[in-house]
Every structure is written in C-alpha cells, then in structure tokens.
Amino acid sequence: MSTLDIGLATNASGSLRARTTGAFRTRRDERRYWMLLILFIGVGLLATLGLILYKNPVPVDSPSFIPVVKRRLTAVVAMFIAALCHSFSTVAFQSVTSNRIITPSLLGYESLYSFIQTSVLFFFGAAALVKFTGTGAFFLQVALMIALSLILFGWLLSGKYGNLHLMLLIGIIIGAGLNAVSGFMRRVLSPSEFDLLQARLIGSVNNADAEYFPIVIPLVLVTVLCLYLLSRKLNVLSLGKDVSTAFGVNYQANIILVLVLIAVLMSVSTTLVGPMTFFGFLVALLSYQAAPTYDHRYVLPMAFAIGFCMLTTAYLLLYHVFRAQTVVSVIIELFGGIAFLIVILRKRSL
Amino acid sequence: MLMRSLNEVEIRSQPPFSGQSANPQKIFTVPFVLAIFAVMALGVISLFTGVYDIWGQADGRDMFFITRVPRTIALMLTGAAMAMTGLIMHLVTQNKMVEPTTIGTTEWAGLGLLAVYLLVPGPSLVLRMTGAIVFSFVGTMIFFLFLRRVRLRSSLIVPIMGLMLGAVISALSTFVTLYFNMSQVIENWFIGSFAPVQIGRYEYLWIIVIVTVILFLYANRLTIAGLGEEVATTLGVNYNRLIVLANALIAVCVGIVAAVIGNIPFLGLIVPNIISMVRGDDLRSNLPWVCLTGMGTITLCDIIARVVIMPFEVPVSLILGTVGAVVFILILLRQRRSRRLR
C-alpha cells in the first residue's frame, strides 16, 4: 500500500483536465441510471395500459366501456399514489435516520390505522364500518396519524435528550400497544365481521375510493415536491448529525421537517390503500442498486419508478394472469420481508 | 478486540444501585420471603376469582381442581418462564431491550405453530409444541448470529432490528394464513389467554421447572458468555456451546408457552428491568426475584383480565401488551436521562 501512496504522490499535480464532481462515479453509471429509469417507467406504463385494457369485458365502442375504464383507472391512480408515498417516504426516512434497513411504516401508522378501523367496528358495529369511508372519515384518520407523529417527534426529537433511535423505538412500542388493544377487540368479533375487517386491513389498491382523489392527489404531489426540493439537504442529512452540523445544517429542525412530510405521505397512503410494511423497504433497496449515487435528486425518482413499475406489474400479472386477487400486496410484502432478511444477514455494521 | 468488547460491556452495563445487593449469596432474605407471601396471596386470589360459584354448586370442588388450580399453576409457570427468557436474553446480548417479543422469537413460534397446522391436520399438543420450539430456536439463532456479526453504533438499534425481523416473520405468517384461509384460527391462537387452561391441557408447562434448574446451574457461565466470545474464551468458557444452550432454554420456554397459552408479550422485558433497577445487576441473586416477580405480575394481570369485564374475560396478553408497552416506554425514557444514548 505504501508504494502505491508514493507512486500517487509523485503524479498528483500532473492532471490538468477540468475535473467535476458528478452525482455518479462514471459516465457508464450515469448512462445505466437513465436507461433503467426509462425502462422502469416504460414497463410501468405498459403495465398500466394492460391493467386498463387487458381483458376488458366490453368492446371499445360500447357505451359501458368508459365506466369500466374509469373503475380500473381508480386502482391505477391508487397505485401511483401508493408508489409515490412509499418510495419517497422510505428513501427520505432512511436518509434522515442514516440507516438503510428501517422503514417509516414502523412508526405505528399501520397500528393506528388498524386500531381506528377495528374500534369503529368494535364500538359502532359492521354498519358503521361500511359507512366509515367518506371524505370526513378519511381526513379524520389522516389527521389523527399526523397528529400522533407530530406529538412523537416534538416530544422525543427536540430538546436536550433528542434521540432518533429512541423516538423510533417508542413509535414501534406504541404501535405494539395499539396492536394489543385492537387484537383484543378483533377477538370478540364474529367471523363475518372479522372478514369485513380483514379486507380493510390488508393493503389493496381496491380499497381506494376515487372520492378522495381531488384532495389526496394535490396533497401528495405538494409533499413529494417539497421532499424533492429538499434533495440537496437530504444528501447532507444522510451523512449523519455530526457531519451535517459541521456543514451548518440545522439538523434537528430539518429532521423534524422531513419527518413531518413523511408522516403526511405515510398517513395518506395507509388510509388510502391500507398498510404495507415492507413495500417501501423493497423499493428503496432496489433503487439504491439502480441509482448508485448519494444524490437524492436521482435516487428519489428512481425509487418512484421502481415502486410504480412493481405495483402495476404485480397487479397485472397476479390479477389477470394468475387470477390471485387478494394476495397481491401480501406477496409484495413477502418479497420485501425476504429481501430485508437477506440484507440484515449480509450487513456488517449498523 | 478484547479491549473493545470489555469496554462495551463497561459502557452497556448500568451502574448498580448502591448497597442493595449487599449479600448476593443469601437468597432467603426478609424482603424475599415477604415477596413469596405476596405472590402466594395473589395465587390464592386467582384460585377464587371466577364466574363459576365453587362454593354453592354441587360440583364446585371438582371444578376447582379441574380449572382453577391448573390455571393458577399455569400462570405461575408461564410467568416464571417468560421473565426468565427475558433475563437470559439480556445476559447473553448485554442489551436490556432484548426479549422474545422484541427480537421476533414469538413470531417465529407462531410461524412454527402454523407450519405444524399446515403439515398435519388437527395436530396434537406435543406436535404443536415441537413446531413452536424448533422455529423459536431457529429464529433466535438467526438473530444472535446477526448480532454477533454486525457492529452496532447504538444499543437501541437492536430491538428496532428485532421488531422489524418479527414483522417480516408475521408478514410471512399472514401470507400463509391468507393463502390457506386459516387466519382467524391463528389470530385466536396467538392471543395469549389462560381461559382454556384445565387439567390435561397445561401439564407440559412443568418442563419450565427443569429449565429453571438448568438456568440456576449455568447462571454464572451465562453471565460470562454475555461478555462476548473473546472474553468468554479467555476465561475458559465454551462460548458457542453456551449460546446454543441459552438459545435452547429460550426456545423451550417460548415454544411451550406459545403452544399451550399463546403470546405473552413484554413480560420478559419489564420484569428483569424492574428487578435490575431495584436490585442492581447481579444475576445469581436476581434470578429468584425475576421468577417470583414474573409469577406475581402475570397472576395480577390475569386477575385483572378476569374481573375487568365480568362475566366475560379479556385475554391476558391484551393487559400485558398495553401495560408492557407503557412500562417499556417509561424504562426507555428513564434511560435517556441517566446516560448518553448515541
């Protein structure tokens, strides 16, 4: 090694070419990035087209063609939103926590969601749960989730003892406590009520209601745009608290800001399509492979493209080819979970 | 390397509370005897709590011995078992937030139960237990391997990783249950409750007594194993064998409890933590206290579970899950004030 050092020292000043600091190490990496991005978007769009048109029971010229397309379009839009929410929030979350094997879904959004759903069924009965779908109910849930996370962040991240890991762990434990309560309530349900609830609690784009779109889409788009504009800050934040502080970034304030944006995305997505714990993890993991750079301006779009491509393709295949309707999200979860297992068993340091 | 692990041990172990564990060899001190009486009193209350009128009805005496006595015994054994598994895990990992619920052992046991249900229709209790034990063993082993290989920057990361691992396993279980349409079976199964306990359904819990004896015999060696492989080897202890042993003890406890009773969350976390807060960190003298407090805590929770919505009863795991979550959070908050967490 020492000979190498000396060899380098002699010609260190030799290079005169204009040197720049790119997001990618080599041109080839960059080219590969764009090709993969286009590929994923392309496949995603093809799958979308397939989802809308494939095996459409009515011919194109029939008057009922448009309503059928509309119904299918709702599912596609839900996929779009879910992919956007999970990919952006997971990548941003992993960056601000400087840890690539945790996901924001751990923070108890899902437990709170299933707690809310279960308690509606438990206290007000099946009829109430069926009715508990309007815009009001939707926003009540989103607001509750954001409020919970704000309390959590404000309480545990600010002040002298602010600690990210502690906040995470307490978030998870609150989730576990809520799960205990809803687990009990579920136990008292009759099997038919249980089935009704089960359908709600398993992530599915078919749960999505187009009624919410006019508000949800702008909300998600604005939040996502904010996160994207924070890319350069995320780049620094991902280097950890000490380095970002040394660079003059107000770590605490920025972390809380990013976490609030994440909370909005996670709450909307969970309420819209139900819980998905490992989807975001899987998407983020793949996007780091496909976008080998520190720069969030490249990683975030890639994560979204992969997420969207994955959801649409999975639904197309499992829906129309394998006819396995209910298990789509469960299968994605399964793959995400297995990927997680493989990753942690290969990790050397956390 | 050796210095590093010694150092870590020094950093991770909390300062013991002064003066309270003055004589670690003597077990039957006055407070301990008082605690025994307290737990016995709880046991008696548990024996006479219930809807069925054991005094008035003609078969009251029989019912008493068919359900009440087994239930109370099961409570005691389960409480001791889960509290001990927590203690073993704290020792071996040198991390006070590790216990069956926080590293996924419970979820593995559930997966084991599921696997048995899938392979054998209408499996016997022995079969279910075996499945749960084998899977708990594998799951805990995977987590220990992971802990050994990975360099951690914060002790808080360990339970976070463990809980994620647990979530993966339960995602797997969800998939299986959905695919084979047996989800409410498992849902009901996996909420720990002592309601179905009666003669002929709980006897396997007695195995826990054997586990306790083994644990007493190996207590000191397990403490050394907790200092890490290098230290243990230097001190002439076969590290790998001890880890496998510790794991086996954990798996047997969790597996049996999972098959016979169900999920008992957080008991292994709260009991040893409270004991070490009060008494300091000496394992040998804490062990009886941990068993006793485990018994007392779960009996108390079960009594609450039985009276809170009389004439029905709440599964004890609900009470423990809620109380445990609150206590866990309090422990975490307390810890953040007493020392730097990074």
Next chain:
Amino acid sequence: MITLRSVRKSYGDEVRIGPLNIEIPKAGITSLIGPNGAGKSTTLLMIGRLLNMDEGQIRVANMDVARSRSNDIAKILTILRQENHFITRLTVRQLVGFGRFPYSRGRLTKEDEAIISKYIGFFELTDLEHRFLDELSGGQRQRAYVAMVLCQETEYVLLDEPLNNLDIARSVQMMEHLRRAANELGRTILMVLHDINFAARYSDRICAMKNGQIAAFGTVEDIMKPDLLSDIFETKIEIIKGPYGKIAVY
C-alpha cells in the same frame, strides 16, 4: 481566537466538566492532551457545537457558538469526529465536495470545483478521487475526511483524534499535512491527540486537561516538563532531548 468562558457540562452524576476558561489564539496547531475521561473530546465537541454545554459561553472568532446561525458558524469553523460511517457509497471527490455545502448549498460552481481539486491535490488523493471510500486504505480514507473539512475553508478546524487507528507512517503523513495546512493555508487547527510526542513534535501549543479541568496551557516548551506531565498523567514521565525537540519517555 477561541474563547471559553466558565463552560460547564455534566453527564449524569459521574462526569463533570468545567468550569473551563481558556483563550486559544489564532493560527497554528493546538493539541488537547490528557488522560482518558479528562474531557478533551467533550470540550472539542462543545466548541464545535456538536454538544450543548450546560453553562457558559464559547466564542470562536467573536461569534457565540451556541447562538449564531449554524450556517454562519460553518463558514468559520468545522469539526471532524473520529468515526464516520455513511450509508451511501461516496467517491473521494463527492465526499470532499460536500465540504462546499455551506457556500453552495449543494450546487457546485466552477470555483467550488477548483477548490475541491485543490484540496484533493493537497492531500495527495488526485489519483484516487473517483474511488469509493470503502475502496481506500485507512490512511487514505482519513485523509479524505480531513480534506473534506479543510475544503470547507474555515479559519478554525477542529479534529477529534485524527490519528486514531493510523500506523506510525500514516500518522506522520497526516501530521505533516496538517502542519502544512496550518503554515501554508493559515488555518487554526485544534485537535485531540493521544500521543504526547506527536503533540510535541507538530503543535505550536498544548492544552492539557485532567478531571474535566484545564490543567495547563502553553507552548510546547511550557508543557513538556517532567513534573507537569507526570502529574497530569499520574505516571512517571521523563523528558529527554531528541533530534526534533523534547521527547516524553514513560
């Protein structure tokens, strides 16, 4: 000038630091030495605002570290801790480029690129600039980290044990680089060092700490005295004259 005025910090019941009162002059290298647990790193981290103090005031170039805007401080002071783990794979050039963040907020200009190249050259990393950090040896990686903070072009540079895990050759090389940074670039460097002899050989001033207090502060000549050092380290230390100045023997 770095000024500490009755600065105090305590962790729990065991560790107490302060009250610290010291003025560290501009320019040159100042080393913080002392036994384990003396509070060297804590003091450095407090000056670098990575750790809050309980009481007192720290001013760097007349700026209150605790009150000023973090981004303003980042233009006069930077700090590097001993262990850095990043979740992303970064090339040397990308890493050093991060040092320009306080100025460019992530949008590197032509001037920034020239400055980045300069510091990569300064630390003899030009041929390695497109390597990932995990492809470097320990010494090279440490140089890349130091290049990153120097690229921030702050007057004051704080380093927490920059020789940690380096062998003698890498340590000498690192100290030579830092000496050049102080001489040629006019930086004020404050660092925690474990080895008294490295401190004596390369620093202008030494600040010795013990039990959370400043035990002695002065030029190398002032501090390299057998009685003083023996007292601070609670070990018998002799001073002999070597070819490059005084050497502590223990």
